[in-house]
Each structure stands twice: as C-alpha cells, then as structure tokens.
Amino acid sequence: MCGIVGYVGAKPAEGVVIEGLRRLEYRGYDSAGIALVDAGSIVSDKRAGKLANLEKAIAESPLPQVTTGIGHTRWATHGPPTDRNAHPHLGRTRRVALVHNGIIENFAELRGRLESEGVEMASDTDTEVAAHLLEEQLETGVDLTVAMQNVCRGLHGAFTLVAVDAQDPDRVVAARRNSPLVVGIGEGENFLGSDVAAFIEHTREAMELDQDQVVTITRDGVSVSGFDGTPAEGRRYHVDWDLSAAEKDGHDWFMRKEIFEQPRAVADSLLGRRGADGLLQLDEMRLSDQDLRDIDKIIIIAAGTSFYAGMVAKYAIEHWCRIPVEVELASEFRYRDPILTSSTLVVAISQSGETADTLQAIRHAREQRSKVLSICNTNGSTIPRESDGVIYTHAGPEIGVASTKGFLTQLVACYLLALYLAQVKGTRYGDEISQVMDQLDRMPAHVQTVLDKSEEVYGLARDHVGSRSVLFLGRHAGYPVALEGALKLKEIAYLHAEGFAAGELKHGPIALVEDGLPILCIVPPRGRDQLHDKMISGIQEVRARGARTLCLAEEGDTAIEPYADVLITLPRVPVLLQPLVAVVPLQLFACELATQLGHDVDQPRNLAKSVTVE
Numbered sequence: 001m002c003g004i005v006g007y008v009g010a011k012p013a014e015g016v017v018i019e020g021l022r023r024l025e026y027r028g029y030d031s032a033g034i035a036l037v038d039a040g041s042i043v044s045d046k047r048a049g050k051l052a053n054l055e056k057a058i059a060e061s062p063l064p065q066v067t068t069g070i071g072h073t074r075w076a077t078h079g080p081p082t083d084r085n086a087h088p089h090l091g092r093t094r095r096v097a098l099v100h101n102g103i104i105e106n107f108a109e110l111r112g113r114l115e116s117e118g119v120e121m122a123s124d125t126d127t128e129v130a131a132h133l134l135e136e137q138l139e140t141g142v143d144l145t146v147a148m149q150n151v152c153r154g155l156h157g158a159f160t161l162v163a164v165d166a167q168d169p170d171r172v173v174a175a176r177r178n179s180p181l182v183v184g185i186g187e188g189e190n191f192l193g194s195d196v197a198a199f200i201e202h203t204r205e206a207m208e209l210d211q212d213q214v215v216t217i218t219r220d221g222v223s224v225s226g227f228d229g230t231p232a233e234g235r236r237y238h239v240d241w242d243l244s245a246a247e248k249d250g251h252d253w254f255m256r257k258e259i260f261e262q263p264r265a266v267a268d269s270l271l272g273r274r275g276a277d278g279l280l281q282l283d284e285m286r287l288s289d290q291d292l293r294d295i296d297k298i299i300i301i302a303a304g305t306s307f308y309a310g311m312v313a314k315y316a317i318e319h320w321c322r323i324p325v326e327v328e329l330a331s332e333f334r335y336r337d338p339i340l341t342s343s344t345l346v347v348a349i350s351q352s353g354e355t356a357d358t359l360q361a362i363r364h365a366r367e368q369r370s371k372v373l374s375i376c377n378t379n380g381s382t383i384p385r386e387s388d389g390v391i392y393t394h395a396g397p398e399i400g401v402a403s404t405k406g407f408l409t410q411l412v413a414c415y416l417l418a419l420y421l422a423q424v425k426g427t428r429y430g431d432e433i434s435q436v437m438d439q440l441d442r443m444p445a446h447v448q449t450v451l452d453k454s455e456e457v458y459g460l461a462r463d464h465v466g467s468r469s470v471l472f473l474g475r476h477a478g479y480p481v482a483l484e485g486a487l488k489l490k491e492i493a494y495l496h497a498e499g500f501a502a503g504e505l506k507h508g509p510i511a512l513v514e515d516g517l518p519i520l521c522i523v524p525p526r527g528r529d530q531l532h533d534k535m536i537s538g539i540q541e542v543r544a545r546g547a548r549t550l551c552l553a554e555e556g557d558t559a560i561e562p563y564a565d566v567l568i569t570l571p572r573v574p575v576l577l578q579p580l581v582a583v584v585p586l587q588l589f590a591c592e593l594a595t596q597l598g599h600d601v602d603q604p605r606n607l608a609k610s611v612t613v614e
C-alpha cells in the first residue's frame with residue numbers, strides 16, 4: 001500500500017520526507033519519490049525499487065535545501081513499478097507535483113479528455129490525470145486548496161492526494177476519500193502522512209479527517225473543508241503509541257491490522273470494475289471475448305489459502321457460467337499429467353505472485369498451449385508477468401505471514417471472474433450480474449459488522465487456550481472456509497486443526513469426536529433449505545457424541561439455536577458470498593488464540609511469506 005508524506009515547516013524538507021518514507025516502508029512498496037518546492041519551481045526525483053535507490057540518486061544529484069515537500073512510496077496498481085510510473089507526478093508545466101494512494105476509477109475517461117486536449121501523459125498511472133487536472137484548475141486563478149476541492153468533486157474511486165504548487169511554496173494540500181490520511185500538528189511546522197508513523201518522531205499531536213475532505217497545511221496552521229468548500233473541523237488526538245504500534249495502526253500484529261483492513265481491501269478490489277454502460281470491465285484481462293467464449297474447461301491452480309479461494313471460485317463459476325472447473329494444488333498439477341488443450345483456461349491464484357509451485361504449473365500449462373489468467377496481489381511479480389491476463393486484487397501488501405486480506409480479495413477477484421465469464425458467455429442476464437455486483441458492493445459493510453463483534457470471538461478464543469485440537473465443519477462454499485479456518489489455526493497457533501466437509505464426517509472423521517472437542521461449524525444461509533438442514537443434521541451428530549459446537553450462522557437462524565453451544569451470528573448474505581463474512585471470525589479466533597499462547601503471530605515458525613522453492 002502506498003505511503004505518503006507531506007511537510008511544511010522550518011526544517012529541510014528532504015530529510016523529513018525521506019525519514020517519513022522510511023517509517024512507512026513497512027507498508028510495502030516498489031518505488032519511491034520526492035518533490036520539493038524551490039523558489040517558484042518543483043524539483044523532483046523518483047526511482048523504481050527501494051528507498052535506497054532514491055537516496056543514491058539524490059546523493060549524486062542533490063536537491064535544494066528547502067522547507068516544503070511531499071514524498072511517496074508506491075505499491076503499483078496501474079502500470080508496472082518503473083521510474084516513470086513512480087510518484088510524484090507533475091502537471092504539464094511542472095507547476096504541480098502530486099502523490100496519490102488509491103484508485104481513481106474514472107481515470108480512463110479523464111485521461112481521454114486530457115489527451116484529446118493535447119496533454120501528453122508521462123506515465124501509465126491513474127494518478128497523473130489528477131496532477132494535470134489540478135494544474136488546469138490553478139490556471140483559472142484559484143489557489144491550490146480550491147483547485148483540489150474542484151478536482152476531487154470530479155473523481156470517482158478511493159484516493160488520498162497530496163499536492164504542492166510551485167507558485168505557492170508555503171502550502172501543502174491534501175484530500176481524502178476512503179483512503180488513509182492523517183495530519184501531524186507541530187510547532188511552526190505541520191505534516192501529512194498515510195499514518196502517524198510518518199511523523200511520530202516530530203510530533204504526537206495528530207488530526208483525523210472525515211471522508212471527502214480537503215486539508216491545507218502551512219507552517220502555522222491547518223484548515224479543513226469539504227470537497228464543496230464548506231469549512232470543517234478535523235478531530236484532534238494525542239498519539240501515545242510507540243513506532244512499532246503506529247506501523248500496525250495501534251494493533252499488536254500486522255495480521256490483526258490486516259484482518260481489520262478487510263472492509264477497505266474488499267471495497268478497493270471492487271473499485272473500477274463496472275463501466276459507464278454498467279458492464280463489468282477487467283482492465284488487465286487481456287484475453288479476448290472470443291478466447292473466453294472458446295473455453296470449455298477451467299483448471300484453477302494455487303497453494304494454501306489461495307487454493308481455498310479457488311475452491312470457492314469453482315462453486316461460483318460452475319453455477320453462474322456452467323463451465324466445468326477443476327481445482328488443483330499447484331504442487332500436484334504437473335505430476336498428474338493434466339489434460340490441457342488450447343480451449344482450457346488455467347487460472348493461477350497467488351497473493352505473492354512468486355510461489356514456485358504455482359509458477360511451474362503455469363509454465364507447464366502454457367507449454368500445452370492453454371491460456372493462463374492469474375489472480376494476484378503483487379503488481380509486476382513473476383506469475384502475472386508470465387500469464388496471458390491478470391486480475392489484480394488491490395489488497396495492498398500483506399505483511400503477516402498468514403494470509404487474511406489476501407484471501408478475501410482473492411474471493412472478490414474470483415467472483416468478478418465468474419461474473420465476467422457469465423457476461424461474455426451470456427450464461428446470466430445483465431440484471432442478474434448487476435444484482436450480484438450490488439450484493440458484492442454491500443460486502444465491505446457486512447465484513448465490518450463481523451469485525452465489530454471481535455470481542456465476542458476473542459472471548460471464545462480465550463476459552464480455548466487449553467484445547468489441543470479443533471475441528472472445522474462446512475458444506476458447499478462453507479467447506480473451503482472450514483479448511484481455511486483450520487489452516488489459520490495450524491499456522492499461527494500450532495494446534496491440531498482439521499477442516500471437513502460436513503457430509504464426510506460419517507465416513508470416518510466422526511471417530512475423532514470425543515467429549516468437549518471444540519468444532520467450529522459454518523452454517524450455510526437458509527435460502528438453500530437442503531444445504532442448511534443437512535448441515536444442521538451434521539452438527540446434531542457431532543453434538544450427540546459430546547462435541548462442543550461453536551456455530552457461525554446468519555442472524556435470524558433460529559433452527560441452529562438448540563444445537564449450538566456457542567452461536568456467533570453472521571450478516572445475511574447469499575450462500576455463494578458467505579465465505580467473505582464467515583472466514584473473518586475464524587481469522588480473529590486464530591489470531592487471538594495464538595496471541596494468548598504467546599506465539600509470534602506475524603512470523604510463525606517454519607513459514608515464509610513467499611514460498612519460492614518447489
């Protein structure tokens with residue numbers, strides 16, 4: 001996720017900005033840049049790769065010692081991680097420099113308009129359009145604050161923008177919509193940051209902004225307004241976290257922070273997917289409609305958590321598109337001599353984009369002339385580079401080794417792929433696709449509802465500190481959720497945990513059930529009566545043998561009450577989308593239990609974030 005720093009004060013801005021960027025490095029990035037305002041002009045440098053590359057460039061070609069500047073670490077979304085795509089971006093007369101976090105959904109339309117007016121784009125980013133638009137506004141005679149308000153009213157999506165104007169050296173202006181931005185309030189100096197880690201060394205007085213607000217900082221003041229220019233007040237607060245907590249947004253672990261980021265991550269993954277005509281658009285799909293219409297079989301390959309996302313994708317694709325789908329562990333795929341033809345679509349799911357098993361599997365598929373589409377969170381990584389098309393998940397970097405927001409956003413990408421295929425193949429009507437998209441748009445709020453009950457789940461986790469074994473039961477789309485819940489517990493709490501398809505119990509696993517064994521049961525929504533009732537029968541069976549049933553079921557599901565020792569309610573959502581809400585309590589459960597057991601949640605033993613060996 002991008003990191004943003006802004007500064008105006010009495011100190012040399014270069015040092016404050018670079019140090020701020022260093023404090024934001026933990027967010028993950030693939031390029032870095034800085035812009036300073038120097039006597040009527042902008043001086044800027046930006047480099048792909050780590051901050052050290054930028055620092056080396058500055059050492060070779062020093063920047064002026066001025067006191068107003070902005071900086072950025074970029075996590076690529078639109079366009080690969082290169083020098084030219086790194087931020088800041090400048091307007092065509094180099095009057096404005098701008099950095100951005102988020103996604104400007106209507107950038108293609110804005111870019112088209114600017115290009116038709118003769119503006120030459122210097123990058124592939126969505127950000128650059130905002131720099132040109134700001135400059136266009138300044139040329140009408142308004143100041144940078146008003147220019148920012150005017151530009152933001154025309155932008156769709158989620159964004160934090162921070163800009164400077166060469167002709168107004170004592171002002172830095174920022175705006176936010178659904179993307180992080182905090183103000184740091186100092187004495188004779190003020191700061192902007194993606195989070196307080198950017199300026200915590202200089203001041204512990206901070207100000208939080210609301211959505212759709214613009215903030216102007218000068219040496220002596222901070223003023224806030226709405227995008228419509230109405231004056232507003234920010235909320236001031238004192239930061240008493242240390243740096244390590246600040247990086248984690250006050251949480252104890254990156255994993256917990258990432259679990260709580262999921263409403264935002266899901267919303268970001270849905271941004272910009274519907275065109276003005278209401279049709280789904282996947283900008284890096286790169287496979288033609290005809291290629292997709294010719295597909296008669298899909299094989300999904302992935303590892304670990306990503307594999308479970310693939311299992312959910314199978315249910316969605318087969319239901320909405322009527323195309324047969326196989327889901328295969330990447331590490332097994334090549335060795336079974338899979339039947340691949342030019343009409344097979346291989347979908348590789350990988351958060352990191354570097355997993356060796358998955359990479360080798362797609363290489364094998366391409367040798368057999370199959371088309372490969374990847375679902376990936378890391379722009380420019382190897383798997384998307386070697387694929388015919390890609391759907392990026394926009395979760396932002398995942399730092400905790402155990403995947404959480406990576407999984408939820410993979411699910412979103414899988415639903416988008418399924419709906420896109422349905423649109424292209426005509427297996428669902430447009431209004432049916434729109435209906436599911438509307439349901440997906442409501443999911444960030446539903447995920448938030450589950451997170452709001454975290455204390456309930458933490459209490460449950462604390463009750464199970466002495467458990468040596470936990471089972472997970474699910475059915476249909478709840479089955480991969482059960483597997484994922486068990487994987488989380490194994491990975492970070494080092495407990496014996498197994499996920500089962502509820503219907504399989506009586507074929508063996510029920511022998512494991514003994515008095516007091518905790519079983520987490522994911523109860524499907526009631527719409528599909530048989531599914532729901534069959535799940536309840538399975539729960540009755542284990543409870544009759546002494547299991548302690550910890551049930552996740554939709555609110556209003558009274559049928560489960562007699563069989564649930566503990567009931568955690570989930571928002572009411574369609575059955576195929578339920579994994580998006582049902583997995584969240586399981587992530588919280590594992591995170592809290594591992595914390596209580598004293599384990600290092602972010603760096604579990606024997607595990608690496610990216611598994612680059614087969």
Ligand code: F6R
Pocket residue numbers: 303304305306307349350351352353354355358401402403404487491609610611
């Ligand atoms: C589980 C986890 C792993 C990964 C697996 C695949 O929490 O993180 O199981 O899901 O190693 O990694 P990617 O998705 O990067 O290919």
